[in-house]
Amino acid sequence: xxxxxxxxxxxxxxxxxxxxxxxxxxxxxxxxxxxxxxxxxxxxxxxxxxxxxxxxxxxxxxxxxxxxxxxxxxxxxxxxxxxxxxxxxxxxxxxxxxxxxxxxxxx
Amino acid sequence: xxxxxxxxxxxxxxxxxxxxxxxxxxxxxxxxxxxxxxxxxxxxxxxxxxxxxxxxxxxxxxxxxxxxxxxxxxxxxxxxxxxxxxxxxxxxxxxxxxxxxxxxxxxxxxxxxxxxx
Numbered sequence: 270x271x272x273x274x275x276x277x278x279x280x281x282x283x284x285x286x287x288x289x290x291x292x293x294x295x296x297x298x299x300x301x302x303x304x305x306x307x308x309x310x311x312x313x314x315x316x317x318x319x320x321x322x323x324x325x326x327x328x329x330x331x332x333x334x335x336x337x338x339x340x341x342x343x344x345x346x347x348x349x350x351x352x353x354x355x356x357x358x359x360x361x362x363x364x365x366x367x368x369x370x371x372x373x374x375x376x
Numbered sequence: 377x378x379x380x381x382x383x384x385x386x387x388x389x390x391x392x393x394x395x396x397x398x399x400x401x402x403x404x405x406x407x408x409x410x411x412x413x414x415x416x417x418x419x420x421x422x423x424x425x426x427x428x429x430x431x432x433x434x435x436x437x438x439x440x441x442x443x444x445x446x447x448x449x450x451x452x453x454x455x456x457x458x459x460x461x462x463x464x465x466x467x468x469x470x471x472x473x474x475x476x477x478x479x480x481x482x483x484x485x486x487x488x489x490x491x492x493x
Contacts, residue, residue: 360479
């Protein structure tokens with residue numbers, strides 16, 4: 270299985286601040302990666318597909334980059350609704366695998 | 377608007393079979409993969425497997441011996457069966473639509489299943 274190492278596991282930031290979350294794949298996955306936001310009791314929401322493409326309707330303060338084994342998600346100008354848990358997911362090969370998640374909390 | 381909703385028993389006894397249904401609205405099952413995923417406190421998100429609308433499946437090897445997935449196009453529903461469950465199978469179970477090329481896009485809200493006697 271491809272291991273997705275996501276860091277940090279938790280993060281505190283201020284409203285208006287900027288954060289970056291990283292996922293590293295144990296082998297190359299091209300750009301077959303998505304980023305998801307999850308809030309308790311809600312369906313996970315896809316923010317990014319194909320490593321860097323913004324899902325329709327997602328605010329432009331979310332951006333992502335990477336290919337191969339290293340990927341980043343950046344959230345600039347943090348808003349109250351951004352405090353949630355974020356996951357990466359590789360779909361390059363079976364089984365698809367997730368990062369461990371990053372819980373973003375308000376400082 | 378694509379919506380998915382998981383349903384099924386919230387409590388399952390050890391050694392029994394967990395059976396869940398995912399009802400899909402706003403999307404045909406055709407031309408998509410349909411995925412089951414679970415969230416456990418200890419292991420985070422785990423991809424259980426997926427089924428193409430034709431019935432072709434891919435299961436996580438760690439669960440393959442106990443998992444069965446099916447689609448019912450007439451009802452626009454998916455099903456998940458997980459046999460011989462233990463407490464370790466207690467989780468929030470999600471279904472999701474997967475385009476194949478771009479991965480999972482829409483997810484359900486999930487359903488909490490507890491395995492306990």
